Amino acid sequence: HPSSQFLPNPSNIYPKIKDNMKQSTVIFVILFSTLFIYSIQALSNMKATMTINSFEKGGDGGGPSECDGKYHSDNTLIVALSTRWYNHGQRCHKFIKINYKSKSVKAKVVDECDSTRGCKNNIVDASKAVWKALQVPKNATMTINSFEKGGSGGGPSECDGHYHSDDTLIVALSTRWYNGGQRCFKYININYSGRTVQAMVVDECDSTRGCKDDIVDASKAVWKALAVPKSQWGETSVTWSDA
Incomplete structure (x- = not known):
């Protein structure tokens, strides 16, 4: 899903620290093409940037998922990982734990966020269900x-x-x-x-x-x-x- 990874136009970016979305670990999170800052941990407590993506046909993620060549409902707890974490598919259909503040969810890896096509190397690209479960404001x-x-x-x-x-x-x-x-x-x-x-x-x-x-x-x-x-x-x- 490389098409969802490019940063939005700077003119559309909010100030980096706003309201309760404050910098704590210098982690950037893209939400609906708007830049915010969050603290997210994933993959054995590694710091990551969580972005939002659609895994459905016709969604902003583009083609089907790399792991199985299928589309998936955005109402399921699923993610795509940056190329280095995707690790040639070694994490396909395995679960990772994502922590945000006091909440955590387990999400299944179904796709790669291709770092050779613009995806940064610290991305957890998550469905809206993951964002909802973490109650990210x-x-x-x-x-x-x-x-x-x-x-x-x-x-x-x-x-x-x-x-x-x-x-x-x-x-x-x-x-x-x-x-x-x-x-x-x-x-x-x-x-x-x-x-x-x-x-x-x-x-x-x-x-x-x-x-x-x-x-x-x-x-x-x-x-x-x-x-x-x-x-x-x-x-x-x-x-x-x-x-």
């Missing part, structure tokens, strides 16, 4: 939105074609996170200044129509539950993860 900008008829949100919600009360814990996500509706009616954890709330995804914040690609567009109920000072309502920095 994403930096985001939270904005406020009305989901009611006649409100600032405009039309009905994309997930169900309905309007929703602003007194419910609901959000719209930027197009890349909305992911074609894959997160519709699922819950996400939103973290702000030591507080966390769960909110349901009901709509898309359309990035083809001006919405930035890091937006969690939340109802007033979310802002209230997070105890964001009223003077800061409108836009603030948060992190989020799938619940």
